[in-house]
Every structure is written in structure tokens, then in C-alpha cells.
Amino acid sequence: MPIMNSSHLANYLPDVNGRFGAYGGRYMPETLMPLLLALDQAWQSARDDPSFHAEIDSFAQNYVGRPSPLYFAERLTEHLGGAKIYFKRDELNHTGSHKINNCLGQILIARRMGKQRIIAETGAGQHGVATASICARFGLACRVYMGAKDIARQSPNVFRMRLLGCEVVSCESGSASLKDAMNEALRDWVSNVDDSYYLIGSVAGPHPYPEMVRELQAIIGREARAQILEREGRLPDLLVACVGGGSNAIGLFHPFLLDEKVRIIGVEAAGKGVDSKKNAATMTGGSPGILHGSRSYVLQDDDGQIQEAHSISAGLDYPGVGPEHAYLKDSGRVEYQAVDDEQALQAFDLCARLEGIIPALEPSHALATVMRIAPLEPKECIIIVNLCGRGDKDVFTVARARGEDISENQSKVSSDR
């Protein structure tokens, strides 16, 4: 359990209104407000119920495969010649990313609320696949909204969702990526309030989602904390994780927020560059605004219209970020940096070749930051990076970026609808 510390607000935020300082809240149409209040009640009662945690623990161990290993990346450490690098290997989870931690908990809450139909949005498809898998396991109907652009670039995950019995709906509006998928999922929810549960995949959206998803993902940081104490006898010096909506990052960071000596870096996607219009670096290049139910940093123009994001990584391609990250940025507790497409691809290659692990493009952004920082640090310095997803889904995107053609396989997959 977290220790209360009056010097830092992080452990008792959000407040009852879902605010993290000036961020968060519940900016939603009135139709959804009674549901959000009911969800908050269901969540608060579940979190105090030992049987809820026992059920999560059992599925986490036997279905997801937790705890995930904390792996010493020896060859990468040698190659970079500085700090000692550990990978928190959440890419080894069932379905290939950290997303399943959240889906598992929320499905149990949806069941407690008697909901029979699950809706979700997905960017890279990792949250969609995790949702579809858990829905299959519990026999619940599942519909996942996905931007048309993401469907094209993440075809393996689209097919996986269909194999799992999930209906994948293509969203053509706006930038045809994660933001637009979330708009459509919200419209579905507004129209099907009686039987449907909206399973948001990140620490974004209206209260209580940012808090609930954080608590469900904090297993990553709690495990990592225990594992590093056992291995090294002390806490790490630096934590690094990628930030799109920010759920894997909050999951790793949260149990360390009160450890003031642990430096924490969140890595956003700079796309084709922070100065270009084509990026997803919300906190580096954005400003406070209201999107998808909460006040946080968003990419917007001078008139408050939300901008399209860009990243080679579909999972980071979102013009908003969870409100707790906005709070942690302003408070200075977490540093946020940005890594562009090219740097992420280099880190992707290096990790594959040195460690025999093909990471997803999302954590490749975190790895790029580690590659920059590790050589500057002494050998005693300990870094933990969250390897939150595996890269199988990204092989077509990476092949395209390298000018290699594996498209025949791709068309085979995507035509199988």
C-alpha cells in the first residue's frame, strides 16, 4: 500500500472530483454523467474488496503470466558503456503488452456492474487485442473502434481481434487514428448507455478512468520495485517509459513517486520533429486544453481545435495525454522528453540485434532515451526501462520505413476479413 506523505500530493490524487491539481475532471455530455458516477462507485467498492484483488491476482498469474521478469540487458549495457540497464518485460504478458493488466481489472468491474457489452478504442491494436482476448475469456460481446489509418498499418492486430470474435469498426473521420477512434467509442457509449461498458485503454478520459487505470497498471511499478530491491539491494536511479496516453508510464512510475532520489523520465513521440507539425509530443509542444473528458495538455491550434498527431508508432499517435502526467510535468516530479521516428527506429534495431528482443515501436522511444542517457552515466547508475510491448505488430511499418517490401504477406492478412 502507498505511504501517505504530505510533502507530495501524488498518492492521494485525484481528489473526489477527479482532479490532479488543475487537470483531470469529468468533461462529458450529461447522458454519460450518471454512468461515470456509477462507475466511480463500482470502482471504489471494488478497490476496497479483497475478493476483487484475489480474482485479479489469480488471473494475473495464470492467464497474463505475471510477474513479468526484470531483465538485466547486459549486452545493451556493455554496448552503451555506462549505466546498468534493466528491462521491465511487460511485453511478455499474454497478448504482448501491458494493456492486459488494465483490461483484466476493468472487465471484472464491468461484470460487477452487470454490463454485457464492451466497447473500446485502440491505436496500435494492443489495447484492442487485450480487450478482445479478455472479452472472449469472459464471454462478453466486444466492439473495438480503430482509426482507418491504424487499421492499415497494424493489420496483424486487426486480424487477431477478429480471430478473437471481436467486431472491429474502422473510423474514417479526422486523422483516422486513435483520437477519432475514441470519439466514435464515446458516441457508441452515449447511444448504448444501458448495456455497454466503455473500457478505456489509457490513463486518459473522464474521472474515474485516469485513477482506475493507474491503479490497475501500478502492478508494473510495484513488481519492478520489489525486483530491483531484491537484485540490487537498492532503488534505481532512473525510470524511463514512453508516453502516449501514458498508462504504461504511470504504471511504472507511480509506486516510485515518493522516492525523491529516483529520477523519472517520460518519453513522448516527436514524430518527424517537435518543430514540425507532425508530432505527438503533447507535453513538449502542446498546451492545456479539454479533450475526451479531461483537462490536460493537448495539441491544439490557436482557436482551440485539436490538431492531428503524428508518430510512426500508432500507440503514441494521440494529441492528448493523461491528466496525471500533466500534473507531474507541472510539479516537476517527472521530466518529459521527445524522441523522433528515426531515433525510435534506431533503438528498435539496436535492441533486436543486441538483446534478441524485438520491442514495439512505442517502448523503442523509451529505449532511444536510454541510449542517449546511459553512456553519460557511471556504471553504478541503475536504469529501469518499461518494455511495455513487443514488436511483432510493427514489422510491416518497420519494413516500410527501411524501404523493404514484405507487402505480399500484408495484403494476405488484411484481405482476410
Place this chain on the structure above:
Amino acid sequence: MSKRLQNCFARVRAQKRCALVTFLTAGDPNRECSQRLFEQLAESSVDLLEIGMPFSDPVADGETIQLASKRALSQGTTLTSVLALAAELRRKYLDLPIVLMGYANPVHSFGIEKFATQAEQSGIDGVILVDVPPEEDAPYISALKKSNIALIRLVTPTSDDARLHTICNTDKCKGFIYVVSVAGTTGRKQALEGDLEQLAARLRKNSSLPLVAGFGVRSREQIAMFARYFDGVVVGSALVEEVANSHSCEDACARLQKTVAELQKGLGKNNQSS
């Protein structure tokens, strides 16, 4: 409450009918034509103009208004140009109530206080922000109050009695109450009469403000049904579609004129069980 809103509802009540409220998105299909379309509605004697402030991510809207917002934004519509359009209408139509409807972020980005001041200068009577529920509306209410503009609160079929009580708080709930008649986005589902009757009855217990219902209202027959329970009815998507299907601005004006004339035939409360 603004005199114009008060007078409007007093007048329709005296005429034993329901107010016709029309929605169009500002800047759709372009700035000049949009101005003419709103003027056409005023000339057709609609009772209240609702002007949509376009937003990039309109989660409460169905496809028709999503597309209208997109067209308006692609034509360079901004909150400043929406306010200018409203000011122009106000110069021509001194007594016609005008309400802005949209989403929080453009107003938040513009600055809530600055928005309230400029909206007052443009002669705005009320503002509806669909993604700002009572939990979040305190700063908006306090800024708009100084400008004598009502923040119009919304109720929906999912609002239970406790929530209705909160929403209808007499210090905060002003102007009229916007009744979202179905759980859904704009322009799609249509409400059932029994549900409307119940919702209206629950609301009358909580508030003496005029009740204006919308979402999914398209025909004269539906309006006649709404007129039995509500003080005003909003038609939006059906008018936006007429504009989208027109081949010129003249054609769009003619279509609006014809549609509004037809809709107005359903407004009477005479011979209805009220």
C-alpha cells in the same frame, strides 16, 4: 434571464404554442452563405436561433453535424468569426434570442472571461456547452453571469431525480433547460412519447424554467408530439441536411424556408392534451 429569452417564451405561451428553435453550424457551408442562412431562419420567424460553434472532436454529434463542423472549420471558421456572425445577426434582429452551442475546448482556449465579454458584445443570450456538466461548469457560469448570459444546462433521459435536482438548482440553472430527448448523439434516435411525458413531468417538479427539447427531431408530426410537453423544440440535423443537399446558397435558403414553414405547422398546443 435575458429579456429576449423571457419575452420569447412569454409570447409563445400566450400564443398557446411551442417555440421553434433552429440549429445550424456557423460557417457551414462558408461564412457568407452561413450568414444568409441564419437571416433566412430569422425572416421565416423562427423563435430562437441556435448557432453551432464548430469543434474538431464533436463527440455528442451524429454524422450530419460532424460533417457540418468539418466543412465550417475547413472554411476557416473560428470562435471570433462565430461571434462576428452573431453580432451581425443581432444588429438586424434586435429581439430574436440567440444561443451559442458547442464544446468546452474552443471557449477554454479563447479564455472563458474574454469569451463572456465578447459574447455579451455580440448580443448572445445563452451558451450551451455539451461537454461541461454541472460538475465542471462553475467557472463558466460565473463568467457568463457577469455578462448577463445564461449557461444553459442540459438534462437527459439518464438523469435520475437526484441529478435533476442538482441540475435545476435555481442559482445556477438559467434561461431555459435543454432537454436531450434520447440517450444518443444528435440526429439519430427518436424519442418515444411516453418517455417524453415522464421526463417533462419530472422536470416540471424541479424547475419553473422553460423546457426546450431536442435531438432527433425532424418532422412536423414529431414536433406536434413534443409541443404537448415542452415549451420549445430544437431542429438541427434535419436543417443541416437541407443545407448539405442544396446546390447553391439560394437553393439552401429556399429549402430552409420551405422546411421551417412545414415544421411551424406542428407547433400549436391547441386541441392537444397538454
